[in-house]
Amino acid sequence: MVYHPRQNWNPDPRKRIYTRRDFISRAGALGIAIPLMPSLLAACADREQDAAADLAIGTPAAPVQQPLFEDNQAIASGLEPEAGPLRVYNWADYINPEIIPVAEEALGVDIEVTTFFNEEEAISKMSSGEVSFDVWFPTSQRIPVAVTGSLIQPLNLDYIPNLATYVWPSLADPYYDLGSRYSVPYVVYSTGIGWRTDMVDSADIEGQANPYDVFWNEKYKGTMGLLDSFTDTIPMALFRNGVKDPSRATEEELQAAGDALIELIDLMGVRYTIDGAYVGIPEGRFGLHMAWSGDLINSQYYWPEGSDISVTRYNWPGNSPGSTVNGMISNDTMTVPKNAERPVLAHNFINFMLDEANSLENFGWLGYQPPQVGLDTDTLVADEWVPDFLAPAIVGPDDFAGDSVWVQGPLDPATEKAWSDQWNRATSGG
Amino acid sequence: MPTNLQGGEYDVVGQKRFVWPSFALPGVLWLVALFLVPFYAIFAVAMGQPDPVFNRPQPEWNPFYWDTAVFAEVVGDLFGGQLGVIALRTVGYVFIASLLCVLIGYPVAYFVSRKTGRWRWLWLLLILAPFWINYLMRMMSWVNLLSPDGQVNQFLAAVGVANLPDWLSGYHFVVILGLVYGYIPFFILPLFAALDRIDEATLEASRDLGAGSFSTFWRVTLPLSKNGVLGGLVIIMLPMFGDYYTPTLLSGSPRTRMLGNTIDQFINQTTSQGAVGAALTIVLMVFVAGLMLYYLRTINQATREARE
Numbered sequence: 001m002v003y004h005p006r007q008n009w010n011p012d013p014r015k016r017i018y019t020r021r022d023f024i025s026r027a028g029a030l031g032i033a034i035p036l037m038p039s040l041l042a043a044c045a046d047r048e049q050d051a052a053a054d055l056a057i058g059t060p061a062a063p064v065q066q067p068l069f070e071d072n073q074a075i076a077s078g079l080e081p082e083a084g085p086l087r088v089y090n091w092a093d094y095i096n097p098e099i100i101p102v103a104e105e106a107l108g109v110d111i112e113v114t115t116f117f118n119e120e121e122a123i124s125k126m127s128s129g130e131v132s133f134d135v136w137f138p139t140s141q142r143i144p145v146a147v148t149g150s151l152i153q154p155l156n157l158d159y160i161p162n163l164a165t166y167v168w169p170s171l172a173d174p175y176y177d178l179g180s181r182y183s184v185p186y187v188v189y190s191t192g193i194g195w196r197t198d199m200v201d202s203a204d205i206e207g208q209a210n211p212y213d214v215f216w217n218e219k220y221k222g223t224m225g226l227l228d229s230f231t232d233t234i235p236m237a238l239f240r241n242g243v244k245d246p247s248r249a250t251e252e253e254l255q256a257a258g259d260a261l262i263e264l265i266d267l268m269g270v271r272y273t274i275d276g277a278y279v280g281i282p283e284g285r286f287g288l289h290m291a292w293s294g295d296l297i298n299s300q301y302y303w304p305e306g307s308d309i310s311v312t313r314y315n316w317p318g319n320s321p322g323s324t325v326n327g328m329i330s331n332d333t334m335t336v337p338k339n340a341e342r343p344v345l346a347h348n349f350i351n352f353m354l355d356e357a358n359s360l361e362n363f364g365w366l367g368y369q370p371p372q373v374g375l376d377t378d379t380l381v382a383d384e385w386v387p388d389f390l391a392p393a394i395v396g397p398d399d400f401a402g403d404s405v406w407v408q409g410p411l412d413p414a415t416e417k418a419w420s421d422q423w424n425r426a427t428s429g430g
Numbered sequence: 431m432p433t434n435l436q437g438g439e440y441d442v443v444g445q446k447r448f449v450w451p452s453f454a455l456p457g458v459l460w461l462v463a464l465f466l467v468p469f470y471a472i473f474a475v476a477m478g479q480p481d482p483v484f485n486r487p488q489p490e491w492n493p494f495y496w497d498t499a500v501f502a503e504v505v506g507d508l509f510g511g512q513l514g515v516i517a518l519r520t521v522g523y524v525f526i527a528s529l530l531c532v533l534i535g536y537p538v539a540y541f542v543s544r545k546t547g548r549w550r551w552l553w554l555l556l557i558l559a560p561f562w563i564n565y566l567m568r569m570m571s572w573v574n575l576l577s578p579d580g581q582v583n584q585f586l587a588a589v590g591v592a593n594l595p596d597w598l599s600g601y602h603f604v605v606i607l608g609l610v611y612g613y614i615p616f617f618i619l620p621l622f623a624a625l626d627r628i629d630e631a632t633l634e635a636s637r638d639l640g641a642g643s644f645s646t647f648w649r650v651t652l653p654l655s656k657n658g659v660l661g662g663l664v665i666i667m668l669p670m671f672g673d674y675y676t677p678t679l680l681s682g683s684p685r686t687r688m689l690g691n692t693i694d695q696f697i698n699q700t701t702s703q704g705a706v707g708a709a710l711t712i713v714l715m716v717f718v719a720g721l722m723l724y725y726l727r728t729i730n731q732a733t734r735e736a737r738e
Contacts, residue, residue, distance in 0.1 A: 123484055285578060
C-alpha cells in the first residue's frame with residue numbers, strides 16, 4: 001500500500017508525528033526553559049519542517065498516472081443513483097444557467113450550484129472537510145494536489161461512457177491524469193493576445209517571430225493591458241524573453257522578466273485587469289490586452305449595440321505561424337470530491353455534461369470550449385458558434401502537443417515566492 | 431447618595447453592582463468572537479508555515495513555534511523595499527483624500543445643520559442617498575463617466591477640447607477622486623450630528639460678547655465640532671487604508687497600486703504566500719491602531735474638559 005502523505009501530516013500540531021528534535025524543543029518549552037524565552041524562541045524557529053508531499057505532476061512530454069490509495073476507492077459499477085439534490089461546486093459564472101434545468105430533468109433531481117471566487121478559496125474549504133459537494137470543477141494543474149491531499153475520489157468510468165465517445169482522445173487520457181483516474185476534462189483554453197484591428201495593426205502580431213513583443217510596442221502606449229494574474233503574466237514575460245519552460249526559469253531569467261514588466265509602466269502605461277479583454281476591448285478602454293481564448297469569444301456580447309465586432313482578433317503564440325516563442329494552454333476538469341454524498345449521481349451528471357449536444361449548449365453561453373471530437377474549428381465556425389475572425393481562439397487537440405506549448409503545473413512554494421516577488425516588483429509602480 | 435424612582439436608596443455594594451456592567455457582556459463577547467479571535471488567527475497565519483500537501487498557509491496557534499521570518503521580511507521590505515513604495519503611496523492617497531473630504535464635507539455639513547431650515551429633511555435625504563447604493567456600483571458609474579468615450583470626454587469634446595485624456599489609465603488624482611467620492615457621505619453624517627448638537631445659545635453668547643461671524647466660527651463652532659471631524663475622519667480613513675477595488679476599477683495601473691491590492695494579491699492569488707499577506711495586514715492594523723489611539727485620546731480629553 002502506498003503511504004498516504006496526509007497520514008503523516010495533521011493541521012493540529014498535537015496530532016502530528018514529531019521528530020526527536022521537535023520533542024526536545026517541546027519539552028524545553030514546557031518545563032525547563034521558561035526564563036530563557038528568547039533563546040528558546042530562536043531554537044524553535046528552526047524546528048524541522050514536515051517533508052513536502054510528492055506530487056505526480058505530468059506534462060504532455062512526460063505524462064503521469066495519479067496514484068490510487070486503499071482508503072480512497074472508486075464506487076462500484078451498476079449502482080442506483082442517490083436521491084437529490086446534487087451539489088455542484090464551480091467557478092462563478094462558469095456553467096450555463098440554462099443547462100441546469102435540462103440536467104435536472106435528465107437526472108430527475110434538483111441541482112444546487114455553489115460557486116467559488118478562486119481556487120485558493122475552493123481548496124481551503126474542501127480541505128477543511130467541512131463542506132461536502134458532489135461535483136467539483138478544478139483546473140487540471142490542481143489534480144495532483146487534490147489526489148495527494150485526498151480531496152477527490154477515483155472515477156468509475158463505467159458511468160461515464162461519453163468520455164470515450166465524445167472527448168478528444170488526448171484529453172480522455174490526459175497527461176496530468178493518465179486513464180482519467182480522477183478527472184474528466186471540462187473546457188480548454190489558451191492564453192494569448194486579444195486586440196481590435198481599428199486600434200492595433202494586426203501585422204505587428206500575426207506572422208511575427210515574437211508576437212508578445214507587441215506588448216512592448218510604443219505605438220500602443222496607453223491602450224494596452226495585461227492579465228492581473230501573476231501565474232499567467234510572469235510566464236508570458238518569460239516566453240517573450242525566449243524562455244521555453246517557465247517552471248525551470250533561472251533567477252536571472254526571472255529577474256529579466258520582472259525588469260521587462262517594470263519597463264512597461266513608463267513605456268506603455270500598462271494596466272493590469274481581469275476583464276480588460278472581454279469588457280475593456282469592446283468598450284474601447286483597451287486596444288490590446290493579454291487574454292484567455294474564451295475571453296475573446298465572450299467579448300462579442302459586450303459590444304455596444306450597432307458596433308462592428310468584426311474588428312476583434314485573437315492570437316496564440318503557441319501555434320501562430322512564424323512564431324518562435326512558446327504559448328500557454330490549459331484545461332479545467334470535473335471531479336467527484338472524496339466526501340461526496342451522492343457519488344453515483346455525480347458520475348451521471350459528469351456524463352451528461354460530456355454529451356455533445358449538452359456541452360455545445362453550455363459552450364454557447366460560457367464561451368470556453370469543451371474538448372469535443374465533433375466540435376472542431378470548421379464546424380464551430382460553420383455553425384456560427386464562433387465568428388470566422390475569431391477562429392484562432394478555438395483550441396484544437398494538436399495544440400496540447402509539440403515543443404511550442406507549455407502547460408502549467410502546480411508551483412512549489414519556492415517557485416511561487418520567486419514569481420510572486422517579481423510580480424510585486426513589476427506591479428508596485430516604483 | 432443617589433436615589434431610585436421609588437425614592438429608596440440604591441444598594442451600591444450589593445447585587446446591583448454587577449447589573450449595569452453585565453450590559454457590556456454582549457459587546458464583549460462580540461468583540462472577542464469577531465475581533466480578538468480572528469486577529470489572533472491572522473497573527474498565527476503570519477507566524478506559521480505552509481502545509482506540505484496543499485502549500486497553503488497554516489495558522490501556528492502555539493506561540494512557541496512562531497516563525498518570525500516572514501514578518502521580518504515584510505517589515506524590512508516596508509522600509510526601503512517595494513512594499514515601502516506602495517505603503518507611502520497608500521498613506522499619501524488616504525491623507526490627501528481625507529483632507530479633501532474635510533474641505534468639501536465641512537461646509538456641506540455646516541450648511542445642512544445651520545442654514546437649511548424647513549428643507550433640512552430633503553438635504554439629509556440627499557446626503558443619505560449614496561448609502562442606498564453599493565460602493566462598487568458607484569465606482570462602476572465613474573468607470574462609465576470617465577471611459578475614453580464616456581460622458582466626461584463627450585462633454586469636453588463638445589466644448590472643443592482636443593487631445594482627450596484616458597482618465598482611467600492610471601492617474602493619481604482619479605483614484606483620489608474615487609476615494610473622496612466613495613467615502614465623503616460617511617464623513618458628512620457624523621460631522622452633521624456634531625454640528626447639530628452645538629447649542630444655539632453658545633453661538634448667541636459669542637455674538638453678544640462681540641465676536642464677528644468668522645470669529646464665532648473659529649473660536650466656538652470649530653472647536654466644538656472637532657470631535658465630529660475626528661470621528662468622521664476615523665470612519666473614512668480606516669476603510670480607505672484597506673481599499674483595493676477603487677484603484678482596481680479606476681486605474682489598474684501599477685502606478686496607483688495600494689496596500690490593499692498587495693494584500694489581496696498575497697491572500698487571493700498565491701497558494702503559499704498567504705503568510706506574507708497576513709503579516710502585511712497586521713502591520714497595517716498596527717499603523718491604523720496608532721491613528722485610532724490618537725483619536726481616542728483626543729475624545730477622552732474633550733470629555734474630561736467638558737465635565738470640568
